[in-house]
Amino acid sequence: MPTVIYILDDGTREEVSVPVGTPVMKAAVANGIDGIVAECGGNLACSTCHVYVEDGWGALPALSEDEDDMLEATTAPRTEQSRLSCQLVMTPELDGLVVRVPESQV
Amino acid sequence: MTLTPTESGPPRSPVDPIAEISLAALNADPYPIYARLRAHEPVAWVPALGYHLVTRYEDIVTIERNPGVFSSAEDPSVVVRAIGKVLMRRDGESHRALRAAAEASFRPRAVRSWADRFRALADDLLDDLGGPGPGEADLFADYFRPLAARALAAVLGLRGVSDTELFNWSQDMIDGCANHAQDPAVWARNDAAVTALDAAVAASSEHFLANPDDSIVSAMLHVDPPLDVDDVQLNVRVIIAGGINELRDSGATATYALLTHPEQRAAVEADPTLWKRVFEEAVRWIAPIGMYPRQVVEDTQLAGVPLHRGARVGVVVASANRDERRFTAPDEFDIHAHTAGHLAFGSGPHFCLGAWMARICIGQIALPALFDRFEGLELANDIETRWAGWVFRGPLNLPVRWRRDRSCPQ
Numbered sequence: 001m002p003t004v005i006y007i008l009d010d011g012t013r014e015e016v017s018v019p020v021g022t023p024v025m026k027a028a029v030a031n032g033i034d035g036i037v038a039e040c041g042g043n044l045a046c047s048t049c050h051v052y053v054e055d056g057w058g059a060l061p062a063l064s065e066d067e068d069d070m071l072e073a074t075t076a077p078r079t080e081q082s083r084l085s086c087q088l089v090m091t092p093e094l095d096g097l098v099v100r101v102p103e104s105q106v
Numbered sequence: 107m108t109l110t111p112t113e114s115g116p117p118r119s120p121v122d123p124i125a126e127i128s129l130a131a132l133n134a135d136p137y138p139i140y141a142r143l144r145a146h147e148p149v150a151w152v153p154a155l156g157y158h159l160v161t162r163y164e165d166i167v168t169i170e171r172n173p174g175v176f177s178s179a180e181d182p183s184v185v186v187r188a189i190g191k192v193l194m195r196r197d198g199e200s201h202r203a204l205r206a207a208a209e210a211s212f213r214p215r216a217v218r219s220w221a222d223r224f225r226a227l228a229d230d231l232l233d234d235l236g237g238p239g240p241g242e243a244d245l246f247a248d249y250f251r252p253l254a255a256r257a258l259a260a261v262l263g264l265r266g267v268s269d270t271e272l273f274n275w276s277q278d279m280i281d282g283c284a285n286h287a288q289d290p291a292v293w294a295r296n297d298a299a300v301t302a303l304d305a306a307v308a309a310s311s312e313h314f315l316a317n318p319d320d321s322i323v324s325a326m327l328h329v330d331p332p333l334d335v336d337d338v339q340l341n342v343r344v345i346i347a348g349g350i351n352e353l354r355d356s357g358a359t360a361t362y363a364l365l366t367h368p369e370q371r372a373a374v375e376a377d378p379t380l381w382k383r384v385f386e387e388a389v390r391w392i393a394p395i396g397m398y399p400r401q402v403v404e405d406t407q408l409a410g411v412p413l414h415r416g417a418r419v420g421v422v423v424a425s426a427n428r429d430e431r432r433f434t435a436p437d438e439f440d441i442h443a444h445t446a447g448h449l450a451f452g453s454g455p456h457f458c459l460g461a462w463m464a465r466i467c468i469g470q471i472a473l474p475a476l477f478d479r480f481e482g483l484e485l486a487n488d489i490e491t492r493w494a495g496w497v498f499r500g501p502l503n504l505p506v507r508w509r510r511d512r513s514c515p516q
Contacts, residue, residue, distance in 0.1 A: 037447040040457035041170065045209070048447060066213065073214040073462065075382070106386055106447050 002095035006033050007054065009103050018090045024099060025049040025085035035101035042086035048105040050074040051088075052081040056097035060088060076102030127152055136396065136496035137437065140425035149411040149419075155286070157399065157418045158411070161425035163432040163449070165409050169400055169421055170454035173197060176400040176419065178456060183399075188282030188296050189343040194398075194456060201455065207333045208341055208459060211261070211322040217462045219320070220261055224467045227256045228475040236479060236511035242486060246358050246504040249476065250468075254353035257467050262342060263314060263321025267306050272346060273354075275299035279347035284497050303346060304339045311335045349460050352394045355500030357468040360388035361476065362501055363439045365485050370441050371477075378474060383441040385469030390448035391439045396424030397497050398452070423449040424499065482509030 001017040004024055008014065018027040028036035028049070037048035047070040053060065060083065063071075067087050071078050085099065127139055127150075140161050143150050148162040160166055169176045179197050180186075186195050193204040210216060231253055235243045243249065255269035255276070264272075282296025307323065314324035326333045326341060333341070364371040364384065374380040402417040413419065426449045428436040433444050451458035458464075477483065485491065486505040493501050510516070 039447055039451065039453050041454040043455055043457060045457045045459070046451075046461070047214075069213045069215045104445055106445065 002090055002092055002097075004090070004094070005096070005098045006036075006051075007098065007100040008033070009035055009101055020090050020092060022090050023086050024051070024088040024090065024097065027090070028085060028101075033101065035103075035105065036085060037105040038086065039106075044070055044084070044086070047071060047073045047075075047084060049085040050076060050078075050102055050105060051083055051085045051099035052079060052102065053083055053088075054081065054098040054100050056094055059091065059093035059097075074102070075104045075106055127154065129154055132496040133494055135493070136424065136499070137428060140422060140428060144425060144429060149409045149413075152420075155420065157420040158413065159397070159420045159422050159425075160408065161422045161429075162409065163426040163429040166421050166423060166426045166449060167453065168408065169419065170452065170456075173455055175402065175404055175406050177403045178400060180399050180401040180418065184286055185283045187293075188285065189279055189300060189347055190340050192340050192344045193459075194344060194348070197455075203331075204333070204337060204341060205459065207326045207329045207331075207337070208322060208345075210329070211325045212459050212462055214462045214466070217261075217466045220257075221466065221471060223260050224257055224471045225475065227253055227260065228472050232475060232479050233513075236513060238511070238514045240482075240507065240509050241480070241511065242505070242507040244503050244505050245361060245476070246354070246501055250354040250357040250361075250472070250504075251350075253357070253467075253472055254350045257353065257463075258346065258349050261322055261463070262345065263310055263319065263323045264306050264342075265310055265313070271302070273350050275303050276346050276350040279303075279343065280351060280498060283347060300343060303343060307339045307342045308335055311338055345460070348395070349463070351498055351500065352458075352460065353464055353468055355392075355394035355498070356385065356389050356464055357472050358501045358504045359392045359394070360384055360468070360473055361506075362485070362491060362504060363388050363391060364477070365483065365506070367439055370439070374441070375477060380441060381469055381474055382465070383445075384473065385465055386448065387439060387441045387444055389450035389464075390427045390433075390444055392493075392499055393424040393427055393448075393450040394498060394500055395450070395452075396495070396499050397422045421452075423452065424496070479512055480508035480510070481512055482507075484508070 001019055003015050004018050006014045016027050016031045023042060025036060025038050025042055029038050039046040039048045044066050067084050071082050143161040150159050152159050177197055179195055183195050193201050231249050251273055252269045255272040259267055259272055278295040278299035281292050285292040310323050311327055314327055318324045318328050323338060326338045374384050397420045400419050400421055402413045402415055405414050430436055451461045483506055486507050489505040491501050492503055
């Protein structure tokens, strides 16, 4: 099963096995990763599953207009690495994806 | 309740946190009751309501993660009786279809495009209140309430409707949505409000079908796939019933909180980026919508309590937001300490559609405009601020005074 590495705000690295087809947000919530709040449960209605993608850019899905809009509302500053983890659905190519969890989501 | 004699002192009641719950006590101040329920009976059957009240954060998150077990399509439903089968009482695709038509209009970018209008509406109301010399006002009745109504009328595109009509309709529908006692007088007011609001929406729709603009009613009629006028009316009922008092109460609560916490007020006046935190903390502290229902569609259990098919649960987000397992010193208003996610906007598929409207209109515009405007703003210490409600909660008045209107020359 492919894995995702979450780097928490305190620097801890948590490696989680994520089934293909599962959003990176859902895997974080299921594994109790601190700092992924995911208020709206993946409906692109909040922006509280914000992550910074550190490594694995090449295989990411394209940014939709709606995700782009919601990223304008993140609490931690948006950077070129910013994505909403509910929109990052696991694929075999994303194996080893590294995402950093921001200091704050709300 | 039976009283048990004790070896010394007067008779004492046995520990029974539930026996004492009355709707009147919840209405006056629900928070001590919620604290007892969280400690002793986190899934509590309350006969006076016919609901199990769920009061812990973790259990509420479980409910919202499992919409297939805890349905929003409650039946029978007092909300459906009041304002029809609106999106918040539907599940799945039927919910998606109604919500999707309005969603684009409520995303942050769309809401920000209205910022100048919101600012002008706020300034107009402050102009009416202000003037040379000291002043006083009831910010509930004279600022937040009319601002909420005017802001929603503007973004919806309702024409020829006064703010008084809108907030009266909103209140009449809110009372209908909470009419568990089936009071016929409440139904009569509710039904008259729905009829009048529907007529206003129908008139606006007729105009927008031929002349589209950037208003929400127009957007819902022209989105792909479009809503028909009946469904637009359903959505506008929700937006008015569930929008005006939330904008109003979040603003009034945040103002009260700052006026009673001078250090935090000084912090936000020195650093305006903190307004965002003020808003979020205010709705955590006193959630404008304190409880909403779900209905169990298959036998399950929650916190060890069996819940059978058909059982109704009251999701008490106001209590989750004070859960000591989640927040330290949860009864305190503290913009610096409480940064974990609150549940005032709900969570999951029914996450509040209007969250960004409230965050921007109230948190980013109405509150800073008010505090920037009046020097020496303080609570009027001879008039009490009164609070009520538990399903919906907020102040009933907000009497203040100030030394000087900064827009007037000294």
